[in-house]
Amino acid sequence: MPPQPHSKAPATPPGAATPDARRLTEAVTRLRRALRASIRTDYPWETLPMAQVELLQVLGEHSPARIGDLAARQRLAASTVSGLIGQMITAGLVTREVDPADRRASVVGLTDAGRDQLTAWTLAHERRLETALSSLDATDRTALAAALPALFRLAEHLDDTGA
Template identity: 80%
Template structure:
């Protein structure tokens, strides 16, 4: 298997039996990098750092949220999230408000501009991914569809390892 160039390594079929963590990590990294690069080529307005996009995604599902909750969900230091949130407040993507459950604390919410930015980002990525998937043959698309539940389970397992479970 190591004699083949990386670009020709099979991702599915018999090679799947000898799943290599290094190759899976490389595939995920390359996929993420390619998606990020292609979106910025096709949609030059997209300038948000991935850390901010990921916070928008979390807030899109869990808003309002405390900084400590966002940090825990993203597995980042609260000071890092606080700095990112400060930048996002400046650009009008999020707002900080008093927590109605505990007036001593604050929560972060998406603004209309943040929600619009998240929707545009998601739509652009889905369009780009749809185009790439459409260019693949049926067998490859089917293999990817079949692998999705396992990839979600792998992500959950990695999260449990980080949590010490």
């Protein structure tokens, strides 16, 4: 007969996530995965990698921008962002120009095609989410609407702390 342990291991190790943090992590992960998969299934014309879409989104809010600033906002290496931007320039989605504030540096901005691509991507996601939301009952839709301000505050906190 094997020896019996003297005590049970704790259900949640010290420093581990709380059940709410764990469930929110799971929900966000599942939502991102489902949206990524559905955009490719429901809108097969969409071929941009998520990293490029996310850069388009940042440039949609902060354009023109330096590569280093984009890298900091996305928490990516500048070399990674530079490579993505190179691909996006080739695709005609962004331009790279001399920074008027510092002629030694360059800035990246959206082209009309990049802005159109971002708009189409955003509208496709909004339609997909609207369809999914309409399948929920009124109680769930109300709960989600009520949670949005807190989710935005949570995102701002995470941005501010770099967490």
